[in-house]
Amino acid sequence: MTWRSFVLRICILIVLLCCIYLAGRQGIAAWYFRKHTPEGIEAAIRWDPANAQYYDALGTLKHFYEDKGDPQEIVHLYQTATQLSPFDAHYWADLGAAYEWAGRREEALRAFQRAQQLFPHSPEINWRLANFYIRARDVPAGLRALREVLAGESVPRRDVFALATNATTDTRAVLDGMLPTRAPFYLDYLDFLAETNRLEGAEIVWARLLELNLPFELRRSFPYLDSLIQRHETAALVESWSALAKRFPDQIHLPAPAGNLVTNGSFEFEILDGGLDWRAAPIEGAVVSVDSVEAYDGVRSLRIDFDGTQNLDYWHVYQYVPAAPGTQYRFSGYMRVKGITTDSGPRFQIYDAYDMAKLFLSSENMVGASSWSERHFTFKTGPDTRLLVVRLARPASHKFDNHVAGTVWIDHITLEPTQ
Numbered sequence: 148m149t150w151r152s153f154v155l156r157i158c159i160l161i162v163l164l165c166c167i168y169l170a171g172r173q174g175i176a177a178w179y180f181r182k183h184t185p186e187g188i189e190a191a192i193r194w195d196p197a198n199a200q201y202y203d204a205l206g207t208l209k210h211f212y213e214d215k216g217d218p219q220e221i222v223h224l225y226q227t228a229t230q231l232s233p234f235d236a237h238y239w240a241d242l243g244a245a246y247e248w249a250g251r252r253e254e255a256l257r258a259f260q261r262a263q264q265l266f267p268h269s270p271e272i273n274w275r276l277a278n279f280y281i282r283a284r285d286v287p288a289g290l291r292a293l294r295e296v297l298a299g300e301s302v303p304r305r306d307v308f309a310l311a312t313n314a315t316t317d318t319r320a321v322l323d324g325m326l327p328t329r330a331p332f333y334l335d336y337l338d339f340l341a342e343t344n345r346l347e348g349a350e351i352v353w354a355r356l357l358e359l360n361l362p363f364e365l366r367r368s369f370p371y372l373d374s375l376i377q378r379h380e381t382a383a384l385v386e387s388w389s390a391l392a393k394r395f396p397d398q399i400h401l402p403a404p405a406g407n408l409v410t411n412g413s414f415e416f417e418i419l420d421g422g423l424d425w426r427a428a429p430i431e432g433a434v435v436s437v438d439s440v441e442a443y444d445g446v447r448s449l450r451i452d453f454d455g456t457q458n459l460d461y462w463h464v465y466q467y468v469p470a471a472p473g474t475q476y477r478f479s480g481y482m483r484v485k486g487i488t489t490d491s492g493p494r495f496q497i498y499d500a501y502d503m504a505k506l507f508l509s510s511e512n513m514v515g516a517s518s519w520s521e522r523h524f525t526f527k528t529g530p531d532t533r534l535l536v537v538r539l540a541r542p543a544s545h546k547f548d549n550h551v552a553g554t555v556w557i558d559h560i561t562l563e564p565t566q
Contacts, residue, residue, distance in 0.1 A: 199232035218249035236266035270299030290324030318348035341374035369421030432457030444559035455552030465538030487553035
């Protein structure tokens with residue numbers, strides 16, 4: 148027993164010394180690795196040659212930071228990493244990139260596909276694979292990989308959309324091959340296409356969104372409607388607004404009677420701040436609210452309080468209204484004011500949304516205090532006018548005492564064709 152105990156103790160001591168030796172080598176290697184230089188990583192490999200991470204890191208440094216790196220040397224480094232750690236998808240993806248850089252495209256494809264097999268839903272792996280496919284002009288495969296990227300949510304969606312639209316101008320192919328069938332993806336892609344002036348593609352995405360009846364909030368559609376306004380696409384704007392009114396009947400209340408073109412002209416419903424409804428842009432010196440006590444028609448009116456601290460050039464309550472060219476119209480709106488100071492008071496204005504020189508009308512302004520008073524005028528649109536702006540305005544005063552204070556209420560606003 149004494150002899151056996153002695154041998155056992157010697158074995159344990161040898162194992163312990165080996166562990167200490169290996170741990171020491173690994174510690175020294177880790178110290179060199181933290182230098183993040185090619186020389187440091189090469190030293191780390193000499194001390195710990197079985198660590199796949201070191202070969203991969205050295206390959207990356209040589210690949211991206213050396214002006215004249217040897218492609219075959221870099222391939223060999225990544226190959227060693229995959230041999231030492233064959234189930235690490237990122238090493239296989241790095242090897243695929245190295246193969247591609249070395250002009251070995253078939254081997255690159257196999258390496259990338261191996262990486263995807265090991266980590267099929269990784270956004271990073273699929274992003275690299277998608278870029279490879281698209282560089283290889285295999286757009287359908289690239290779009291399928293990008294679908295996984297979008298689902299992973301780690302790569303900015305705009306970057307994904309940019310890669311897809313640079314790869315193909317076929318919006319339907321992008322919808323079918325890449326976009327998950329969920330409204331947030333469709334709406335973000337819609338915004339991207341509108342912002343990058345790809346309006347034809349945006350119209351395809353919009354039509355598909357409505358066709359699939361995907362649930363979304365009404366306000367998420369407003370950027371697309373604004374893009375139609377900015378690009379003078381009034382026919383598409385009217386059609387889209389009509390489709391939204393059918394889908395959101397509790398939020399969009401089309402004018403009644405049908406002859407009135409102004410939406411929510413008596414402010415009985417929520418102001419939507421977009422589309423073809425009223426917009427009330429915030430500005431320092433004025434507060435917009437709905438008044439349920441003071442009204443000319445119904446039970447509500449719109450109220451604007453000026454706090455007397457600014458000489459406001461105010462135009463921030465307005466609505467876009469589609470119109471027909473060469474048509475006679477009658478505008479009517481009711482206004483009440485209280486304590487409005489300065490010589491420049493609130494008034495109604497109507498003008499061509501794209502060129503005020505073609506059409507601009509303004510009612511008489513109101514100052515001081517008054518009861519409800521109608522302001523109206525008739526006009527005829529020109530041959531090119533298809534979109535109007537109806538707004539409450541208060542131009543800046545040129546007097547010395549020019550800070551505007553007081554309250555104005557507006558209600559029962561109509562715009563109707565008379566012929």
